[in-house]
Amino acid sequence: NAGVTQTPKFQVLKTGQSMTLQCAQDMNHEYMSWYRQDPGMGLRLIHYSVGAGITDQGEVPNGYNVSRSTTEDFPLRLLSAAPSQTSVYFCASSYNGGGDYGYTFGSGTRLTVV
Amino acid sequence: SQQGEEDPQALSIQEGENATMNCSYKTSINNLQWYRQNSGRGLVHLILIRSNEREKHSGRLRVTLDTSKKSSSLLITASRAADTASYFCATDAWAGTALIFGKGTTLSVSS
Numbered sequence: 001n002a003g004v005t006q007t008p009k010f011q012v013l014k015t016g017q018s019m020t021l022q023c024a025q026d027m028n029h030e031y032m033s034w035y036r037q038d039p040g041m042g043l044r045l046i047h048y049s050v051g052a053g054i055t056d057q058g059e060v061p062n063g064y065n066v067s068r069s070t071t072e073d074f075p076l077r078l079l080s081a082a083p084s085q086t087s088v089y090f091c092a093s094s095y096n097g098g099g100d101y102g103y104t105f106g107s108g109t110r111l112t113v114v
Numbered sequence: 115s116q117q118g119e120e121d122p123q124a125l126s127i128q129e130g131e132n133a134t135m136n137c138s139y140k141t142s143i144n145n146l147q148w149y150r151q152n153s154g155r156g157l158v159h160l161i162l163i164r165s166n167e168r169e170k171h172s173g174r175l176r177v178t179l180d181t182s183k184k185s186s187s188l189l190i191t192a193s194r195a196a197d198t199a200s201y202f203c204a205t206d207a208w209a210g211t212a213l214i215f216g217k218g219t220t221l222s223v224s225s
Contacts, residue, residue: 004156033212042202042217043157050211058212090156097210102147102159 002026006091006106013081013113021076021109023091029104031094032074033058034066036087037108043090049074081113118203118216126222133190135219137203138183144206146179147213148188151200160188160201193223 007022025032033048045058047066055066063085065077074093078085088110092103118139127133139146145164149157163170163179163186170177176189190197200220204213 031211035215040217043204043213043215045207045212045214048212056211059214092157092213097206097212100162102149102162103157103213104159105149105156107156108154 004091004093004104004106006089006109008109009107010110011112013078013111015081015083015113017081019078019081021078021089021091021111023074023076023106024072025074025093025104026072027093027095027104028071029093029095030071031097031103032068033092033103034064034074034076035090035092036060036085037090038087046076046089078111083113085111086113087111118205118214120201120203120216120219122219123217124220124222126224127193129194129223129225131193131223133193133197133221133223135188135201135203135221137186137188137216139186139203139205139214139216140184141205141207141214143181144210146177146186147204147206148175148177148186149202149204149215151202151218153199157202190221193221195223195225197221198223 034046035043049055049068091106094103121136147162148160174191200218202218207214
């Protein structure tokens with residue numbers, strides 16, 4: 001099993017550009033979520049999904065869109081990149097959120113907006 | 115913000131010593147989880163404790179939970195240099211569909 005795969009690993013964007021961060025899991029997990037990690041702020045929830053076709057906003061959703069057309073994929077779209085979106089982004093998945101295995105995280109995408 | 119807080123923010127110890135990290139949270143929970151993050155990498159799940167449990171063990175890890183004080187602690191016994199990492203507590207949020215993280219404790223274990 002590959003687990004949770006995030007692409008790309010690194011990305012530099014210019015202000016105003018748009019892009020999609022990809023996240024795929026092969027564990028048939030229903031729960032998926034996106035976090036951003038900034039120095040001194042820990043991880044903050046951007047968007048989450050409890051299954052195909054179902055998404056909702058987390059703590060810091062502004063400037064980001066998500067969709068979930070399949071169980072496996074949960075892409076995160078930056079509509080118009082801003083320097084404040086410079087961060088490390090993590091995708092995570094879980095079978096039911098509360099099991100003994102918790103959430104499985106991807107290795108992250110380091111995004112710089114200039 | 116719904117984030118919890120870890121204490122201390124940073125901890126430096128020698129190999130063989132025990133490391134204790136504390137976590138406080140704000141909302142009612144069904145479970146609390148601890149994760150480890152090695153520098154520049156993704157998070158790895160360590161242990162989960164449910165709200166009706168007071169203590170749980172896994173190898174060299176011991177977790178306690180006090181729901182009346184909305185706090186938890188993680189004890190790593192006989193620390194090794196390989197334990198050097200950041201440790202985060204996380205509580206279930208949005209009806210258990212996602213996690214709320216604390217800001218983490220950075221542990222440095224020197225040999």
